[in-house]
Amino acid sequence: MAEERESLSPTKIGLGVLWPTFWTGLPFKLAFAVLFLAMGMMHFEGRLGLAFIMLLASPVTVFALPIITMGLDSHIGEGAGIGLLFLLSIPIDIWAFGVVGRTFFLERLRREPPDGLGMTLWWKSALVGAVFLPILWVVVGAVTSTGIAIAHSLMELELLKGIPVAERISIELTLWGSVASAVLIVLLLIGVSLVGRLIRSMAQAAPPVSESYQGVITRWDLMRVPADQGLMLTSLTGAGVVLSLLFWATLPVTTPHPHECCKQPEVKAQPPLKPLESLTKNEKVIAQLSAQVDVLEKQKTEGEADKGKAKGKAGKDKDASPAKKP
Amino acid sequence: MEHSSLPSTQPTAIEKVVAFIDERVGLKQMQAKMLNEPVPGGSRWAYVFGSVLLFIFIMQALTGILLMFYYVPTADHAYASTQYIIHDVDYGWFLLSYHFWGSTAMVVCVFAHMSQVFLWGAYKSPREMIWLVGLALFGIVMGFGFTGYLLPWDQRAYWATTVGVEIMDKTPILGDFMARFLKGGPTPGQMTLSRFFVIHVMILPAALMGLAGLHLFLFRAAGPAGPFRGTPEELKAKTDYFFPRQIWKDIVGMVVVFASICALAFWEPVVLLEEATPDPGDYHPEPEWYFLFLFQLLRLKIFAGEFGQFLGAIALPGAFMALLAALPFIDKDPERNIFKRPIALIGWIVVMVSILLFTVSAIINREFLD
Numbered sequence: 001m002a003e004e005r006e007s008l009s010p011t012k013i014g015l016g017v018l019w020p021t022f023w024t025g026l027p028f029k030l031a032f033a034v035l036f037l038a039m040g041m042m043h044f045e046g047r048l049g050l051a052f053i054m055l056l057a058s059p060v061t062v063f064a065l066p067i068i069t070m071g072l073d074s075h076i077g078e079g080a081g082i083g084l085l086f087l088l089s090i091p092i093d094i095w096a097f098g099v100v101g102r103t104f105f106l107e108r109l110r111r112e113p114p115d116g117l118g119m120t121l122w123w124k125s126a127l128v129g130a131v132f133l134p135i136l137w138v139v140v141g142a143v144t145s146t147g148i149a150i151a152h153s154l155m156e157l158e159l160l161k162g163i164p165v166a167e168r169i170s171i172e173l174t175l176w177g178s179v180a181s182a183v184l185i186v187l188l189l190i191g192v193s194l195v196g197r198l199i200r201s202m203a204q205a206a207p208p209v210s211e212s213y214q215g216v217i218t219r220w221d222l223m224r225v226p227a228d229q230g231l232m233l234t235s236l237t238g239a240g241v242v243l244s245l246l247f248w249a250t251l252p253v254t255t256p257h258p259h260e261c262c263k264q265p266e267v268k269a270q271p272p273l274k275p276l277e278s279l280t281k282n283e284k285v286i287a288q289l290s291a292q293v294d295v296l297e298k299q300k301t302e303g304e305a306d307k308g309k310a311k312g313k314a315g316k317d318k319d320a321s322p323a324k325k326p
Numbered sequence: 327m328e329h330s331s332l333p334s335t336q337p338t339a340i341e342k343v344v345a346f347i348d349e350r351v352g353l354k355q356m357q358a359k360m361l362n363e364p365v366p367g368g369s370r371w372a373y374v375f376g377s378v379l380l381f382i383f384i385m386q387a388l389t390g391i392l393l394m395f396y397y398v399p400t401a402d403h404a405y406a407s408t409q410y411i412i413h414d415v416d417y418g419w420f421l422l423s424y425h426f427w428g429s430t431a432m433v434v435c436v437f438a439h440m441s442q443v444f445l446w447g448a449y450k451s452p453r454e455m456i457w458l459v460g461l462a463l464f465g466i467v468m469g470f471g472f473t474g475y476l477l478p479w480d481q482r483a484y485w486a487t488t489v490g491v492e493i494m495d496k497t498p499i500l501g502d503f504m505a506r507f508l509k510g511g512p513t514p515g516q517m518t519l520s521r522f523f524v525i526h527v528m529i530l531p532a533a534l535m536g537l538a539g540l541h542l543f544l545f546r547a548a549g550p551a552g553p554f555r556g557t558p559e560e561l562k563a564k565t566d567y568f569f570p571r572q573i574w575k576d577i578v579g580m581v582v583v584f585a586s587i588c589a590l591a592f593w594e595p596v597v598l599l600e601e602a603t604p605d606p607g608d609y610h611p612e613p614e615w616y617f618l619f620l621f622q623l624l625r626l627k628i629f630a631g632e633f634g635q636f637l638g639a640i641a642l643p644g645a646f647m648a649l650l651a652a653l654p655f656i657d658k659d660p661e662r663n664i665f666k667r668p669i670a671l672i673g674w675i676v677v678m679v680s681i682l683l684f685t686v687s688a689i690i691n692r693e694f695l696d
Binding site: 258 | 371409412413414416417418419420559560563564578581582585586588589590592593594595597598622625626627683684686687690691694
């Protein structure tokens with residue numbers, strides 16, 4: 001066992017620390033990510049998978065992301081939430097590195113974890129990421145685009161032109177995909193082994209643990225149990241309740257992506273109904289209208305009377321006129 | 327003094343209720359049985375998928391019930407009611423999108439869970455029955471995805487179902503009956519929608535609940551397999567109980583999955599295409615993403631023609647499923663370490679890479695169709 005510990009390769013050490021660290025901090029970061037998405041503070045276009053990997057690996061991408069975004073003109077999305085999320089990730093990652101690093105030192109390396117291990121591991125890994133990841137980004141990008149071009153031109157050869165579309169797609173994808181994946185894996189392993197070398201040099205400087213395996217396991221086990229479990233449970237529940245309330249408060253009630261087919265008609269709000277006022281108003285209107293009707297009826301009667309008089313006069317004239325004729 | 331110390335010895339109302347139930351159903355014994363299960367080698371993140379799947383199913387049932395308050399399973403109103411859920415019901419768009427992405431999460435977790443069991447060699451004796459019931463559960467999850475896809479009744483739903491039923495039709499002996507039974511007529515219509523709806527909300531949930539219960543019972547009877555590496559001394563030193571560490575990991579796993587589904591619902595909410603018609607128009611029919619690899623496979627020249635289609639759509643997947651079912655009976659070697667089982671490891675990598683390759687090919691193929 002002791003030999004196995006001594007012979008742990010830098011890649012194994014790097015993976016043994018980085019992999020659990022990525023996942024330890026993720027639940028907390030995801031909670032903030034969902035909240036920012038609900039608030040509309042960040043938008044991912046077509047690269048959600050890449051955004052997830054960047055967030056998952058924030059212990060090494062925290063400085064690399066701005067370099068890739070600004071220096072290489074490539075971004076994972078838009079909105080102030082992305083920057084804020086990566087800022088919030090810093091304390092979470094330091095804590096995650098601390099928990100995982102102490103466990104790894106005790107359980108796998110059987111060394112006393114030094115003080116401030118989380119902070120030291122975080123800044124060293126972030127620095128390695130800041131230098132290494134932009135290089136990886138450029139190299140893998142170049143290999144992928146060259147691979148696609150070569151695979152495409154190979155399939156354009158007269159000899160291979162008769163290959164049906166479905167087969168052609170799969171062959172092209174296999175050709176450039178395997179080359180790009182191989183380069184990506186090799187570069188990732190180099191990056192991980194760089195972090196592993198840093199951890200190994202720290203471990204070599206640390207004193208070995210004196211307890212038996214059972215003693216180390218008990219210590220490692222107790223280290224993960226919070227001193228005040230009630231307080232931890234209460235604070236976690238409280239944080240969960242606050243986050244849930246914030247989530248439901250900020251979640252859009254209607255779809256943020258309305259279809260063209262289903263546009264909501266603009267509805268103007270009706271003024272509030274005041275029964276007494278509207279009754280009085282209506283009574284006044286009715287009184288006014290009935291007065292108007294009275295006036296109209298009066299006018300009509302007078303008009304008819306005038307017409308009658310005029311008719312009577314005209315009749316008298318008619319009766320009188322034949323006498324004058326012969 | 328005696329009088330002041332009395333209230334502290336009196337049981338609280340909750341304690342009385344618990345004692346009442348315990349006396350009748352043996353609550354405390356049940357709780358001890360459920361939580362005090364020893365986990366050899368201690369709790370692990372790799373073991374969370376089973377609990378996470380149960381959580382996703384509960385959330386799917388919950389969101390599904392809420393959607394059913396508004397959804398109308400008729401050919402005349404299915405599309406309009408789904409549009410109504412998206413555009414008019416408060417938070418309806420989120421519920422529908424969560425339900426949609428939840429089904430995807432369920433398929434991903436089933437794949438992850440099966441992969442974990444396979445790589446850990448946890449299907450080997452005495453856990454053959456757990457593996458077989460797990461395979462049946464995998465079929466049910468796929469069935470959920472297939473039947474649920476039709477319900478919005480848009481072009482995507484209609485044509486994915488048409489393609490799926492046509493593939494099913496190629497099964498010898500039972501295929502014709504199954505296709506006619508599911509369609510309920512010459513073309514998908516009201517009868518198809520009714521049948522898919524009943525299967526989706528009644529038959530499959532009942533089957534899943536029954537089989538999941540059996541799966542859990544068998545798992546508890548055989549006990550957890552534990553890690554495939556480590557000396558007996560190490561395993562003994564690390565052995566833990568299901569509560570609290572594994573439960574804590576399971577809860578964190580559920581939170582991660584819940585947050586991921588929410589993020590996907592925000593990123594890509596459900597947007598319907600045109601209402602279903604028997605004329606595909608400009609739309610190129612294709613199934614849900616987890617069947618895309620099979621769909622792309624069927625586009626290969628080797629699988630052209632009646633026999634080729636049967637070979638690609640039925641014979642190959644059928645043979646693969648039969649191989650998975652027979653696996654615990656073929657592989658009797660007690661060695662569980664995946665790094666000492668090269669055929670299993672290479673086989674798993676080949677299957678995963680092929681699924682990935684053909685799925686991405688199907689996505690690239692869309693450009694050629696457009």
